[in-house]
Amino acid sequence: MNMNRRNLLIALFAVAVGGYFVNMLAERYYFQPLAQEARQTTTLEKRLREAKLQLQKLENKVPRRDDFEQRSLPPNPEIASSIYQAWLLNTVTQLGLANPVVDSTSPVEEGDVTRLPFNVKGKANLRQLTQFLYEFYRAGHLQKINQITLTPSASGERLEVQIGIEALSLNRSKNEKELPQLTSERLVHDTLDPYLVIVQRNLFSEGAAPQILKSTRLTAITQDRFGRNEAWFYVDTLRKTHILAPGDMLDLDIVSFKLLAIDTDFVTLELEGQKGRLDLGKSLSELRIAGTAQPQASINRLFQIARIYLRD
Numbered sequence: 285m286n287m288n289r290r291n292l293l294i295a296l297f298a299v300a301v302g303g304y305f306v307n308m309l310a311e312r313y314y315f316q317p318l319a320q321e322a323r324q325t326t327t328l329e330k331r332l333r334e335a336k337l338q339l340q341k342l343e344n345k346v347p348r349r350d351d352f353e354q355r356s357l358p359p360n361p362e363i364a365s366s367i368y369q370a371w372l373l374n375t376v377t378q379l380g381l382a383n384p385v386v387d388s389t390s391p392v393e394e395g396d397v398t399r400l401p402f403n404v405k406g407k408a409n410l411r412q413l414t415q416f417l418y419e420f421y422r423a424g425h426l427q428k429i430n431q432i433t434l435t436p437s438a439s440g441e442r443l444e445v446q447i448g449i450e451a452l453s454l455n456r457s458k459n460e461k462e463l464p465q466l467t468s469e470r471l472v473h474d475t476l477d478p479y480l481v482i483v484q485r486n487l488f489s490e491g492a493a494p495q496i497l498k499s500t501r502l503t504a505i506t507q508d509r510f511g512r513n514e515a516w517f518y519v520d521t522l523r524k525t526h527i528l529a530p531g532d533m534l535d536l537d538i539v540s541f542k543l544l545a546i547d548t549d550f551v552t553l554e555l556e557g558q559k560g561r562l563d564l565g566k567s568l569s570e571l572r573i574a575g576t577a578q579p580q581a582s583i584n585r586l587f588q589i590a591r592i593y594l595r596d
Contacts, residue, residue, distance in 0.1 A: 352452075352454060359457045372449070379415050385405045398454075402449040404449060413434070431448035433447075500567060503517065503525070513530070529546075541568070550564060559573070
């Protein structure tokens, strides 16, 4: 009986030890390699997804790269600089800018790309400036305006113009010795006429107030049923009255202003970045500006208008 009990214990111990070793061997030679293989599979699948995404990005860039190569200036920086400078000078000369000067500075090489900086100077009226911007953005060259400085004359009829421009020359340009003949698609309108609205309201001339300013008049100052002051503006060209409270904005197509305060017989408002007093019965063209007018505010408004006509 004791012998059978001992044999049974020995058998159970053998089974336990055998089970342990079997489990250890299975863990080492089956489950661990299986888990490692699963991790490797997950890693490889992630890398494959990343590779596909990168490939897709590269494929998306190919049409854009081809477009850039077609719009690039010639690959030789000297040739590119020479013919582009001639194009700029010819453009401003044909538009009638007075004393036009086009200077180039040292090109900047960045790998396969060469940046070509230029400065355009001259005297122009607002129409000539608008025409130049139209011709510039209509041309299909790889170019951009980095900076523009406009200094109005005393009358506001002429502007001292300084424009900083940068053009690009790519090593793989499709244009060997001439500028690209493509047309840009940045402009919303295909003709110049829609942009001449900028000329119709010469923001730089004190004596050339646009019609919308002349036709907008402060006709009444009242109080609402809560005792709050209100200003009544009648726009003759629109046959419409606008009732405003302090802090309200009024957008009249290409002109906008903010009502700042209301007194018994006048209001204070901000028009094109300039604060002034408008007496009861007077039109916006008769606004009495507080202090000295700031030409830069008008310049900022000009480019707000210009951006309406450019695609993003």
